[in-house]
Amino acid sequence: MTAILYISNTGYTRKYASLLAEQTGLALYSLQEAARHVGRGEDVLFLGWMCANSIKGYKKAAKHYRLLAVCAVGMAVPSEKYLQDIVHSNHITQCPVFYLQGGFAMERLRGIYRLMMKNMAKTVSTKLQEKQDRTPEDDMMLEMMLHGGDFVSLENLTPVLQWYEAEKHRTTQQT
Ligand SMILES: Cc1cc2nc3c(=O)[nH]c(=O)nc-3n(C[C@H](O)[C@H](O)[C@H](O)COP(=O)(O)O)c2cc1C
Structure with a gap:
């Protein structure tokens, strides 16, 4: 290789x-x-x-x-x-x-990618925050959408x- x-x-x-x-x-x-x-x-x-x-x-x-x-x-x-x-x-x-x-890492994104992810992070985090029975995977995703990871x-x-x-x-x- x-x-x-x-x-x-x-x-x-x-x-x-x-x-x-x-x-x-x-x-x-x-x-x-x-x-x-x-x-x-x-x-x-x-x-x-x-x-x-x-x-x-x-x-x-x-x-x-x-x-x-x-x-x-x-x-x-x-x-x-x-x-x-x-x-x-x-x-x-x-x-x-x-x-x-x-x-x-939202802060490293620029232009269209930043815009796309801002919308997505908002939608996904709102949905997950409202979810009653969050799985550990849901929690991981929620934390990442809110604070990066x-x-x-x-x-x-x-x-x-x-x-x-x-x-x-x-x-x-x-x-
Ligand atoms: C516009 C956009 C679309 C993305 N789509 C996906 C996706 O379909 N699936 C996924 O797992 N991650 C998705 N991500 C997240 C990136 O793949 C992830 O942050 C990755 O670690 C970025 O790697 P890099 O730091 O090398 O650019 C997306 C990110 C952006 C900005």
Whole structure:
């Protein structure tokens, strides 16, 4: 594998990508930088942030490189169902997909994204505050909508690192 490529708006995806680069020793580039450093069709691991259920940069990355795995970084609480929704709505069939919970920081958002999230945060937090039987996931989301939150951790990357080790083992066996 050549490199880890990422696209990040407020920094959470970059943080995951940097942790992965540290752990694997792979080169790290933003999708923009990659054009100058990574050849077309090369094997990469791609990370993109979730924007209205689509993985930012995924289409461009899939067009230019051979994606061995994709990590989608969003604010939603992780679940198998959400992961399946992401795979389905982004039409990813060629490689494994991982979902990583990033975070939410209103103060880092600008322009249209800030406007969209201001409306969403207001609607979601009002709805959750009125809900009688909130689950722990609801509470997590409510807290994040009201005060922001950062869920990036090395521990969340365990499945990705396990996949990477297996992939490395598989390719060394082939050579
Ligand atoms: C306009 C907009 C739409 C978003 N849509 C989703 C979404 O569909 N699912 C999700 O889990 N998070 C969604 N998020 C939250 C971001 O994916 C989350 O904050 C992520 O950690 C951002 O990563 P970044 O810091 O690398 O930009 C959205 C954020 C914005 C600004």
